[in-house]
Amino acid sequence: MRTAGLLARMWAARPVYLLMLPGLVLIVMFSFYPLVMSWYYAFFDWSGIDQEMYFIGWQNFTELAADEYFWAAFGRTLWFAGVATPIELLLSLVLAIVLNDRALRLAPLYRTLFFIPVVTTTAIVSIVMSMVFSSFNGPANQALMALGLIERPIGFLTDTKTVMWTAIGLFVWKWLGQPMIYWLAALQTIPTELYEAAQVDGAGWWWRAVSITAPMLAPFAVVITLIVLVGNMQVFAFMQALTHGGPYFSTEVMELYIYRMAFGAQGQVSTQRLGYASAAGVLFGVLLIVLAVAQILAVRTFRQGSSPGGVVR
Amino acid sequence: MDYRSGQHQADGTLPRRKLLELIGVGSAGLIAASCVDTSDTSEPGSRGTTPGLSRTIRIPDPAVELPAGDVQLRWMDSGDMKARFFEDFFPAYEKKHPQISVRYDGTNWNQITEVVTLGVRNGTAPDVFQLPSQITMGMAVSNGWIGAYDDIIPNFAEVKARYPAGAFADGVTDFGGKTYGMPLTGQQRINTLLLFNADLVRDLDVDLHTEILTWNQLREVAKAITTQGDGAYYGIIFGLAQPGGLSGPVNAMCQMAGVAGGADGIDLRTGRFNVTNPIVIEAIELMLAIKSDGSVHPDSVNLDAPGARARMPLGQAGLIIQGPWNIVPWRDENPDFHLGLNLPPQKDPNDIWPLSYGPGGSNTYVYSSKTKLGPVIADVMSYLSTLEGQVQWGLRVGAADPPAFPEAIAKLEIDELQQKALDLGTKYTVLRPEPAVRNPDVSKVYEVQVPATPTFSDTLVGLFTGQIRESVEQAMRKMEDRLEKSLEDAIAKARSRGAQVDRDDWVFDDWDPRQPYTKLYER
Numbered sequence: 060m061r062t063a064g065l066l067a068r069m070w071a072a073r074p075v076y077l078l079m080l081p082g083l084v085l086i087v088m089f090s091f092y093p094l095v096m097s098w099y100y101a102f103f104d105w106s107g108i109d110q111e112m113y114f115i116g117w118q119n120f121t122e123l124a125a126d127e128y129f130w131a132a133f134g135r136t137l138w139f140a141g142v143a144t145p146i147e148l149l150l151s152l153v154l155a156i157v158l159n160d161r162a163l164r165l166a167p168l169y170r171t172l173f174f175i176p177v178v179t180t181t182a183i184v185s186i187v188m189s190m191v192f193s194s195f196n197g198p199a200n201q202a203l204m205a206l207g208l209i210e211r212p213i214g215f216l217t218d219t220k221t222v223m224w225t226a227i228g229l230f231v232w233k234w235l236g237q238p239m240i241y242w243l244a245a246l247q248t249i250p251t252e253l254y255e256a257a258q259v260d261g262a263g264w265w266w267r268a269v270s271i272t273a274p275m276l277a278p279f280a281v282v283i284t285l286i287v288l289v290g291n292m293q294v295f296a297f298m299q300a301l302t303h304g305g306p307y308f309s310t311e312v313m314e315l316y317i318y319r320m321a322f323g324a325q326g327q328v329s330t331q332r333l334g335y336a337s338a339a340g341v342l343f344g345v346l347l348i349v350l351a352v353a354q355i356l357a358v359r360t361f362r363q364g365s366s367p368g369g370v371v372r
Numbered sequence: 373m374d375y376r377s378g379q380h381q382a383d384g385t386l387p388r389r390k391l392l393e394l395i396g397v398g399s400a401g402l403i404a405a406s407c408v409d410t411s412d413t414s415e416p417g418s419r420g421t422t423p424g425l426s427r428t429i430r431i432p433d434p435a436v437e438l439p440a441g442d443v444q445l446r447w448m449d450s451g452d453m454k455a456r457f458f459e460d461f462f463p464a465y466e467k468k469h470p471q472i473s474v475r476y477d478g479t480n481w482n483q484i485t486e487v488v489t490l491g492v493r494n495g496t497a498p499d500v501f502q503l504p505s506q507i508t509m510g511m512a513v514s515n516g517w518i519g520a521y522d523d524i525i526p527n528f529a530e531v532k533a534r535y536p537a538g539a540f541a542d543g544v545t546d547f548g549g550k551t552y553g554m555p556l557t558g559q560q561r562i563n564t565l566l567l568f569n570a571d572l573v574r575d576l577d578v579d580l581h582t583e584i585l586t587w588n589q590l591r592e593v594a595k596a597i598t599t600q601g602d603g604a605y606y607g608i609i610f611g612l613a614q615p616g617g618l619s620g621p622v623n624a625m626c627q628m629a630g631v632a633g634g635a636d637g638i639d640l641r642t643g644r645f646n647v648t649n650p651i652v653i654e655a656i657e658l659m660l661a662i663k664s665d666g667s668v669h670p671d672s673v674n675l676d677a678p679g680a681r682a683r684m685p686l687g688q689a690g691l692i693i694q695g696p697w698n699i700v701p702w703r704d705e706n707p708d709f710h711l712g713l714n715l716p717p718q719k720d721p722n723d724i725w726p727l728s729y730g731p732g733g734s735n736t737y738v739y740s741s742k743t744k745l746g747p748v749i750a751d752v753m754s755y756l757s758t759l760e761g762q763v764q765w766g767l768r769v770g771a772a773d774p775p776a777f778p779e780a781i782a783k784l785e786i787d788e789l790q791q792k793a794l795d796l797g798t799k800y801t802v803l804r805p806e807p808a809v810r811n812p813d814v815s816k817v818y819e820v821q822v823p824a825t826p827t828f829s830d831t832l833v834g835l836f837t838g839q840i841r842e843s844v845e846q847a848m849r850k851m852e853d854r855l856e857k858s859l860e861d862a863i864a865k866a867r868s869r870g871a872q873v874d875r876d877d878w879v880f881d882d883w884d885p886r887q888p889y890t891k892l893y894e895r
Contacts, residue, residue: 108489110515194670217673303613306673307834331506
């Protein structure tokens with residue numbers, strides 16, 4: 060019987076399952092359980108502290124649908140990720156291609172330099188950068204003024220017209236090293252023989268890039284894009300330390316909105332609405348799931364296209 | 373004492389006569405130190421206090437039976453200036469009772485919120501702590517998270533009687549006839565003093581040390597300082613990234629101009645919100661005018677209160693409107709910074725209304741219902757509720773968190789600036805009515821109330837940054853609608869859950885905002 064066969068195979072592979080167990084337990088505890096519970100709490104009027112919870116059905120979702128600050132935060136999150144992701148991907152790819160050149164002797168040093176911001180604590184980067192881009196004697200403004208490019212300081216973090224762009228720029232700089240490493244790993248999977256053969260056939264740099272590098276990187280690009288995109292939607296620590304979501308909500312992305320709803324702000328009464336925040340988190344999560352499913356479908360499409368006979372494994 | 377007397381430190385010279393005096397005082401101090409009780413862990417004569425009162429903390433014998441074995445008391449609060457007292461007090465207490473060790477965590481409110489909200493539910497909360505703003509006292513009592521002091525302190529009625537009227541109140545600290553919160557300090561403090569850099573305002577036409585600024589003068593002074601600074605410093609600095617960064621000063625200025633209940637509060641004489649009051653609109657327009665003059669430190673929008681505060685001793689702004697808790701840290705950490713203070717700017721300096729404060733005191737401590745150290749907590753709280761304990765508190769904490777006992781404040785001998793802050797607080801603050809005291813069900817409204825979004829504080833920042841483009845009057849009309857809706861919705865929700873409450877609970881037609889409203893709190 061098929062069931063017996065499955066159990067027999069599982070029993071035969073029991074050391075493998077045993078090794079998987081710790082990871083599985085942790086995933087259940089710290090990923091699946093909170094995920095399921097956030098769905099559950101989303102249907103309650105609950106502060107997150109009080110023992111009394113009131114079931115209110117879909118009311119949190121209907122309230123969210125009419126909450127302009129929720130949609131504004133939603134839009135800002137998409138906008139932030141939509142702008143930051145292509146810039147980050149493109150710049151990191153260019154860097155990876157340059158650093159992948161074996162003729163570049165200092166490549167390891169440059170790789171390290173570009174990766175240092177990635178491993179630097181996000182809050183520290185945000186705090187230091189808020190000083191660098193300060194309107195009052197900030198080095199960035201002083202440099203621009205010394206070069207004669209501006210006459211008066213720019214409110215990089217205080218002007219609502221510039222603050223989001225400043226945040227995107229700093230975020231891309233901070234995380235550029237991560238996709239760069241992914242691209243480098245992907246580039247190193249391309250056999251050098253292909254380039255040598257193309258060169259023998261007379262293909263120049265551009266044709267080698269278009270005909271060999273781009274198609275070989277395409278399956279990796281889907282995965283890297285997804286990782287970067289999802290990462291760019293989760294910018295809580297960075298934004299909280301850099302702008303606190305201000306001025307006047309202008310950088311309040313989805314995670315900051317959820318945090319404000321869930322834990323409130325000091326000096327205000329009864330601002331903790333864990334049920335409502337859970338509902339916001341659920342909707343945000345749905346968006347991320349949609350993106351993840353799209354990525355899975357895209358990967359399958361690429362694999363189908365590249366596998367002999369179109370067999371999907 | 374002249375508060376500019378630190379000048380000799382600025383130029384680095386010390387007169388010969390002064391040096392000899394200091395050597396003499398130092399020698400006498402060394403001799404005296406060998407005779408005093410070594411439980412005095414404080415720095416003699418430090419932090420601007422005068423030597424008239426002994427700073428020695430003498431722990432009395434306990435009135436309760438303390439544990440015989442080794443135990444550890446865990447105590448968590450928001451630190452700041454309070455830590456200056458507890459860092460002296462707890463070592464003295466440990467010395468008196470070697471079997472008791474104390475783990476004191478003077479931390480920030482985010483940490484308290486995290487530790488307490490989880491700890492009260494899973495039984496790991498510290499023995500004594502302050503409640504974060506997200507947990508009302510009523511919520512903590514009804515969930516059984518905190519214990520009543522009546523149950524652990526012998527003769528608690530006698531202890532309570534030492535506190536002034538309004539320190540304890542039903543629906544605030546007391547529930548079901550028992551007391552759950554101990555307010556160790558009072559509220560007669562002005563959190564929105566005009567603090568100024570004395571060096572930067574020295575050449576102005578107005579003496580800020582002696583003269584209370586009018587609203588118009590505030591604008592002129594800020595402009596003059598900015599012009600004088602020529603980009604090196606600005607007239608005034610705010611911390612707008614923090615809730616209350618601008619609304620706090622506006623609130624105080626409006627209250628002192630006669631807007632009873634504050635700019636975004638309720639006038640308890642009528643039960644209506646104040647935000648559309650013409651005085652409120654005028655105060656906001658004044659702040660916007662100061663901003664459009666270019667007199668506000670350009671980073672104000674992105675700074676929280678500590679960030680703004682840190683820039684004052686650096687000479688980046690001439691004025692800031694904040695509380696007296698800045699005085700000692702600024703002086704300790706920046707001896708060359710010359711600070712002055714006065715009342716916040718007044719619409720009419722000849723007709724100043726007092727700021728009102730609610731019952732329940734300040735720095736209210738609760739204890740975990742799960743604690744096994746009730747006798748230790750009782751012993752500590754009993755000492756802190758004596759005149760001696762309150763004086764020792766005042767000597768270390770000063771004007772930042774004035775003692776709860778008026779007689780302790782009267783006994784304090786502290787430096788001129790702190791004394792001035794204390795005196796202004798005593799003179800210009802009065803106790804107000806609290807709806808939750810007359811009707812305890814009102815606290816159920818507070819527990820379910822969803823704040824109006826954007827809040828008054830947010831709205832002022834929106835106007836300040838130009839994100840809200842409509843007139844101040846229009847913005848305040850919408851603000852009033854939001855505040856009304858927030859309160860009405862909360863009342864409706866509380867009523868649906870059994871609370872007996874209505875809008876009239878916010879009306880006290882016999883309230884005179886110029887007088888303390890004590891009849892509600894008489895025992």
